Amino acid sequence: MALDLGTKTIGVAVSDATAMIARGVETIRRKGIKNDFIRLEEIITQEEVDTIVVGYPKNMNGSIGERAQVSEVFVETIKASYPKMKVVLWDERLSTVAAEKILISADMRREKRKKIIDMMAAVVILQNYLDSLPKKEKDI
Template sequence: MARILSIDYGKKRTGIAVTDELQMIASGLTTVSTRDLQKFLEDYLQKENVETIVIGEPKQMDYTASELGSVIDAFAKALQLKYPNLVIERVDERFTSKMAFQTMIDSGLKKKQRRNKALVDEIAATIILQSYLDRKRI
């Protein structure tokens, strides 16, 4: 089987998570500068066997698109054009940053460590991926 990659797209930073080859476990991979995201994906996809990319879909509480929604839509479409063999999925990402921050507290990270926004983005990408895996198994 191939891996599933997850993206928590942000204006400045993008969190990345990935599954193992059996698609059982979602793990944080890294956080990259959003301006370097295309290059990162190009390099990663050459090295690893990935079948699906899951992209967080930001929504408001009333389910309307957020201000970053159109940017992420354009990114997803460009990704699909560049990699037509990949499945591109979208997952509601509401509350993932709050859940990531709570995960950091629950795991005992010190206050200084919890200020690391890159780590929050990586954990949020992991939560997005895990929610996709959970939904897929139903």
């Protein structure tokens, strides 16, 4: 599962059983960390998740800014809640730009793009992660 964390939403994506193809699940409207985790728990259970890839929004120069620090704190919260879960911070630079290009090329209207852009960014993050795995590790 991949998460694209925003201040107002969390984009969620999961992989297929072969860990080769990422697909969007939903965009969670954030209503506090407790409610975020209630919904994430439902998805983790439903999708039988064993790895969570969290987008790590480094600055373009590679430095760690405020948003990246928020992701680090979120990852620590996940690890505390799911000590056996593999959790990975993944460089998400330009993932939203890539997601936007995909949606525009699909001729999607701006209003619709706005609603699903975070979910599509999570798809891009997860697909990049999956593509980086050696063939034998693709058991997510």
